[in-house]
Amino acid sequence: MAIECLVLGAGQEVGKSCVVVTINGKRIMFDCGMHMGYKDKRQYPDFDLIPDSCDFTSSLSCIIITHFHLDHIGALPFFTQNRGYSGPIYMTYPTKALAPIMLEDYRKVMVDRRGEKERFSSEDIVECMKKVTAVDLKQTVQVDKDLQIRAYYAGHVLGAAMFYAKVGDAAILYTGDYNMTPDRHLGAAQIDRLQLDLVITESTYATTYRDSKYVREREFLKAVHKCVEDEGKVLIPTFALGRAQELCMLLDDYWERMNLKVPIYFSAGLTIQANLYYKVLINWTSQKVKDTYVTRNAFDFKNVCSFDRSLINAPGPYVLFATPGMIGGGFSLEVFRQWAPCEKNLVTLPGYCLAGTVGHKLMSAKRPTQIRLDEDVQIDVRCEIHQLSFSPHTDAKGIMDLVKFLSPKHVILVHGEKPKMAMLKERIESELAIQCYYPANNETVCISSTHHVEAGASDAFLQSCLCPNFKFSKPNSERDSDLDDSNKRTIVCDDRVAQGILTLEKNQNPKVVGQNEFMEVLGVENHGVKFAHCCPIYLPDSESRDASGRSPSALLRLIFEQLSRAFPGFDLHDCQEQIRIRSFVGSFCSKEKCLHRTDVSLHSRVTHLCCSWSLADEELAWKVLSIIKNLELANAS
């Protein structure tokens, strides 16, 4: 059995996340994103590469969407409405709620404003969303008889989840985008320690180590506070969802603590609507938000009120949140044009701005500067610029920590830049000894998967399993002195879990039996290798001694006494006719021609002790024999 992993998007690049994984025959598509950088057919994943592409519904068991960002969901309406997929789609509740807003917003911008060719319509979005099944965190969903999926909290954005999928015994985890450190409004990724064959993880910051989030927060707050203290106005251009709420919460808290009275405004539109969702989906936010929810909703910002256009040039300091984030147009540009010439004001820029936007120009320019918007308009920028470095992706350490925690058998990296992915792969393989791959788009990686065989168990085996049966072993330090330290300590093992024998009979299910029953099950006898030696004992032949008085039993007792002196630690048995030490058995041989006799002696007064022993006691046996032989010498003298 194997897991096949076909990367349709986000292979060695960031954008249009789409991975199709086939586990034990079940095919799952994780994410169905679009690439924002392309306008041609590269914008969407190449769905034709999916096997049986004529009928996606039967080819794919399900589609799983991790979160509502367009590079993870952008191609979904196209795939369902144009390519005819009508199977199940799973996403979390917040994603289901927020995705249509995002998609519709994108469609409007692309189609209505820029007049591009429509790939899907508003109706398509609505229809597409109808096929979606919403799942809750840690809820196990039985997609069909064999396929189980489960969502885990991923941080990143509201409703982002990592998805666990299990078919039979093979299990994988697809992380989507995630964040290992919490921010003000979202928690850190949270997952159980699962037995996994494969983890497919994002690697946006494959080699980056980010500063503590507190440094970012401190700098942001310092800049804002200083600006409003000096009677300036602060413009915070943000995306409607996510960052806006985080910064707003940060400021609201700070205002509260520092008793600041300067107003904070939220420009209308998408943001307000998004805030509404945030208020409802409180369960998906960070612990802090949940904690305060008892007293008040943290998204009911105390110091935040909605903005009225007439206030743009109102006197006095205030803070304004406006969309879009990169000042590419819209309201934030309008405000920026008015505020930029004043030195007292402050504009914060997001960590990443697309080329061509005002934000991008500001990032690269030194202040004061002039920015040309178009042929006629030029803005004097004298205001303060503060660049935010907030990012909802985990950094290299976070990825390593997650992989270390889960310790899967294989790792596949997606959603990152190729050279960085290569470095991360090296680290994972060298530090954690886990196989790692980073396939390019449209490549397939095949890995073997776990396959469990169902086996019955015998009653005796089950019975033996019930009672603890542990042993402690302390390997002999002399023998293992050349081995490393770890082998010298006391080691515990529990036999009931460890010891059992798997039997496989023809036309029957495999069965586990206990060690004792094994022979019985096989219907064979126990065979063992035994050594034998018929040891001659020369009796003194002088007639003067009363040789006849040395009856065999007396001789035996003599031997026995000698042996007990030589082996004080052993349990010796003297059973009249035999001597037993462990598996060593010796008795007088009455046969004329014993098979085990090696000496051809003409000595008249010789008697033979026929001995046998098993392989394990070989060393002991030879010692015993040498004593017996020496005994004869002592007698002779």
Next chain:
Amino acid sequence: METRLLSDVGLTLNQHPNLSSKSADAIVALITNPFTSDSTVTSLLETLILHLQNPNSNHHKLLSLLSALSRHHPRLRHRITAAAHAFILLPSTPTPSLPHALSLLDPDHSAPLDPFSDESLFLSLCFWQCVKTRGWTLRNVSKFRVRPSVLLTVLLGFTKDPYPYIRELALDGLVMLSNGIVVEDRSLVEGCYFRAVELLFDAENSVRRSAVRAVSEWGQLLVALNSDKTKRYWSDALFVQLCLMVRDTDMEIRVAAFNALGKIQTVSEDILLQTLSRKALLATKEKHYPGQCTAKLFKLPATTAAFTFGHGLEDEFYQVRRPACQALQTLTVLSAQFAGGAVHLLMDMLNDDSVVVRLQALETLHHMAMHDHLKVDESHLRMFFGALIDNNALIRSAARKTIQLTKLQELKMLRSCIDGLIKNLNLYPQDEADIFYVLYQIGQRHGKFVTSIIHNVSQELEPSFDGKLVFNNARTAALLVLAISVPVSFERMICSIPPEIFSYAVTLLGRLSRALVDVMDQNVLLAYLSHCSRFTVASNSEKFEGEVLNFHLELKKVAISSLHDYPLNANVKASNCLEIVLRKVVDLWPLIQLGCTNEVVQTSRNWKEELRNFSCESRQPAGLLFFALTYLHVIKLLGKAWACTQRNLQFKGMGFLDALLSKMERRLKEMLYRFAGLSREGKLHILELMLVTYTMSLSYSGACYFEDNTKKLNFVLSRVEYLQKEGSIELSKFVIELQNISRENGDSEDGFVHKLDLLQKSLHLFSLKYIPLSGELKYLNAELDVCDNDFQNPFPFISGLPVGLPLEITLYNISSETRLWLAISLGEKSTQFVFLDLHEFGGCDAIRKFSFVAPFFRTPKVKHFLLKVSIAMECLSEDQHFKHCHGPKHELIYLCKGKEVHLSMAVK
């Protein structure tokens, strides 16, 4: 009804030993009904007990009924316990019922056949095939009194159990066991530790949680078992292993991990530094420790510790952030460099949204400040002082406590600190008292900075044009408090604060005294303010400082007095004053070390003056006073001599130092011999100072008196040893070091010649301590008077013939056993000694007054000459031999000043 139920129950029980649910309900009804008569309950109990012994009954149900009975009728508990006990001892009792029966017993109540100390019972319960039984036994493992070795083996074995909750219980049991067990077998402890480490990778959260605790406890045991050499190594291993767990996704595991990290006593600095950095540091990159990194990797790289505290402090849950802060508290003590890095993180925590975390962060900072590991950076100021305007009163108070202890390196920082405090005062006037107190303390710490700040803002403090003082203004008030704290600053260089300011501050007297209630009471404050406001601009800074220190002393004194609230008895006051002075002397030590000779001299002079004043007022026992005066003198000399050794010796010449040292030596000897009733501690103290004198002399003053000084040093050391033998006395590091040097030196002839550097170094170990004086000291003194003799009325003499000198002698506190000599010296060189046999003169030891005609034999051939007569005591304990043929054999201590006697050739 009651009896019917009872008889029904009895009947059914007899017929069907397997209790039906109906009759069980009936029994429960009887038990729980408070109106059931005692007799019914008793007979019910007996019935139940009877059936308990029947092997065919449903023991489980019977036992739960009995436990209900025991809960509702405590008076029957004894009987039920006995029955349960008997039941346990029955051979027919099935093992699964045992836990239930055992739970009815009281483990603390030891019976002759205590099932809880029955090892075989314990083992059979443990190894019973039913997991529930096993679970119960492990949960109650602490109740069993079986051999620890058995317990340990069983618990260790069960860490392999396939059932997660049994593993968890076994680990909990191991944690419990680790607290009360002494294991000598290292491999066993290691076995337990590494088994627990293995379980850190368990799939079950609860197992991992218990494993963290077990790893911590057994790790500590393992560390303790190691020799000093490897201790650090294993401690590091434990630390790194625990660091791995702070990235677990379960919150409680992270909490447990940080709690465990906070318990670790020693960690290498490079690992601590690694916990602050995300990236692998060079120092830790190649290091590996025994442990487990993942379920399969058995080598633990030190880089696992990377950013441990960063992650902890960034955690989503305040439950994690708090112990992370707490762990920092213990670990920052270990390394200053680590503390320096941790400060950055902690300062950010002051921006945390949880009050508990902010408070803990401040507490950690406070702790760091106390250990002198808090270095505040300029970038922190905003956060740090931001805490002062936090809207939580606890946070503000904690912030002030921390700030009070913080030494600010720059004037700018102090400025913003004061601004922060003023902001605090403006926003939260209720904090005023505390803020004033903190300002006062800050002023003491940063005298120099404060002076310059006050000079800059003195305009603000002046009355406004309309002549009104606007001291209601919080800022002005705060600045005034700051200003008045300057004179008591610990810093040396103090410029003046305009005296008017002190008079302005008087207007705030009530508010000030409320704030400074711990330092001084209102009267003292007023006295202090009016005292300071009297000064015109002090040009003579030395004098000013002396006064100030003097005043500071008085402040302290009154502070003490107000604490004890004693009656104003002059005598007590004076002796108290004495004690205060002796205590304050210790504070001079840093000044001496810094070489501030003038300050030391001035202060000791002032104190002497003060002591004399006090003793005039009171009939103070003279002994103590003289002792203190001499002591102060010695300290003064020490101060001068110390400064000499620090500076360029060429400047004043060797002779200067020698003179100082010999003066010191003489004074010290006086202290040692002229005061009867010195405690051993007192003696030791003086001896130590003598050692200092000799050491300084040996190491700085060249070779001239080398042999002599070596001898003296060894002699004093032997005395110290003698004192030590008499009773346990703790020696200072300095003395111990000297002893070591001397011991190494052995009896070699050239003495300390080769050890000069060691001697010099040893001096740095010395520090001035408080000299404890107990009871009364008797001052051995002598007064000498020559009647009718002065320059104009000389005694007549005949050259070449002896002459008699009539002397009036008064002796105080000198016993008749003392060997007293009259030393009569002619010029510098020749001295003649006359023995005074005290037995001849009568009187008592306390005071002895007599006339004595001293003979002087070798009158020179001159017309006039001058003799100096004084009384000296021979110190029998001093080793030194004089070569006077008829004079004293030992060293002399002079008991009075030399008296001049004029003689003139008799005119015939």
